[in-house]
Amino acid sequence: MAVLDFLLPALVMIAGFWQSPVFLVALALGAGYLGAKAVEVIPFTRRIIERREAEAAERG
Secondary structure, three states, X not given: OHHHHHHHHHHHHHOHHHXXXXXXXXXXXXXXXXXXXXXXXXXXXXXXXXXXXXXXXXXX
């Protein structure tokens, strides 16, 4: 967390386009997409997802 305290303000100060709401929305969508892909790739979370899908298939 301490790394983010230094990294994020530096990124914001470097580029003025960070103030654009269109860019920030695009950044948020990209981060959400990459976060969803990361959850699928991490083995622990993949097992949780597969377990939930198997339980749902047994019920339905």
